[in-house]
Every structure is written in structure tokens, then in C-alpha cells.
Amino acid sequence: MQLRIFYDAQCPLCAEEMRQLKFFDHRQLIELQDINQADFTSKYPHIDRSEASDILHAETEEGTLLLGLDVTAQAWGLVNQKPWIQLLRTPLLRKVSDKAYLVFAKNRFKISKLLTGKERCDEQSCGVGKQFD
Template sequence: MELRIFYDGNCPLCSAEMRQLKARDPNNLIALEDLNASDFSERFSHIDKDYANTILHGETAKGKVLLGLDVTCKAWALTGTRAWIQLLRLPVIKTVADWTYLRFAKHRYRISYLLTGKARCDDNCQIPTKRR
């Protein structure tokens, strides 16, 4: 595992992106952890669940915590796909991209409803994870 992502499994768009990431992760470099798991706080006491619900959190194999689009960019880089996403970290684009991401994260349920017809996930959004 090179990157552990702490995501909101109740968000249809968030779950869809995690599903896409795992589909492109044949070497199992990315581990996914749903913030809504009943034992989340016990297993990851160093992650503030409330804060992680406002901005995507990730943790590298060396224990470095990443936030927001830094997580997204690292994850897609590990899959070797969607190289264009790295453009979001360029100095000229980064500020606007981060601001836009924070607005998306704040309104993700409303945006999910507009795009998918579903504001929150039911059991169909569960992502099968492989544990090592």
C-alpha cells in the first residue's frame, strides 16, 4: 500500500471515483477506508473524522497526511492513468483548483443529486476492498 484514502462512502460521486481508482489499481497500491465505517475512529484515531468529512484525506505509506486534491493527484499518479490531473498542482492552477474542490466537497451531496439523482448512497455504492 502506497496510499490510504479516507473517503465519504455515503457520497455517490466520491464512491464512484474510488471505484474507478480501484479498477485501475491492479497492484493494490491504494487502500480505501470509508469514514462512515463503524470502527473507523478506533482504527484511525489520528484522523479527525469531522475534518476528513470536509476535505479528502489520504495517508502515504510513510505516514504523511495529504489533503484535498493532493490526495486525488497522488492516487491517479499511482494508477498511471489520467496524467492530466497533475496539471491541477501547477502553481497558476492550484489556487483556483483547490478553491473549487473545497466548494465541491462542501456541496457534494447536492451535486451528487443533480448529477446522479441520488444525494446519498445506499448499499449499491459499497466498494469491495481487498485487504492485505
């Protein structure tokens, strides 16, 4: 494991992105942890669930905390996919893309409803938890 991502599996768009990441993660470099799991706080006391709900969190195998689009860029880089995402981390685009990400994160359930017809997942609608074991 080179990157552990703490994501909201109740968000249809978030769950779909994690499914896509794991599809390309042939070397098993990424571990996914749903922030909604019952024992999350006891397993990861150093990650504030509320903060992780507001902005995507991840940690490297060295313990470095990554947030937001830094997580997304790191993850897609590890699986050698979507190289355009790295452009969002360039100095020219970083501030704008980070602000756009925060708007997305805050409104992810409404955006999910608009794009997928589902505002939130349950285990049947998004396969929460099972597909990543």
C-alpha cells in the same frame, strides 16, 4: 499499500471515483477506508472524521498526510491514469483548483443528486464497502 485514502462512501460521486481508482489499481497500491465505518475512530484515531468529511484525507506509507486534490493527484498518478489531474497541482492552477475542490466537497451531496439522481448512497445503491475488500 502506498496510499491509504479516507473517503466518504455515502457520497455517490466519491464512491464512484474510488471504484474507478481500484479498477486501475492493478498493483494494489491504494487502500480505501470509509470514514463512516463504525470503528473508524478506533482504527484511525489520528484522522478526525469531521475534518475528513470536509476535505479528502489520505496518508502515505511513510505516514505523510495529504489533503484534497493532493490526494486525488497522488492516487491517479499511482495508477497511471488521468494525467491531466497533475496540472491542477501546478503553481498557476493550484489556488483556483483548491478553492473549486472545497466548493465541490462542501456541496458534494447536492452535486451528486444533480448528476446521478442520488444524493447519498446506501449499501444497495453504491455497493459501499464491499467492492473494495
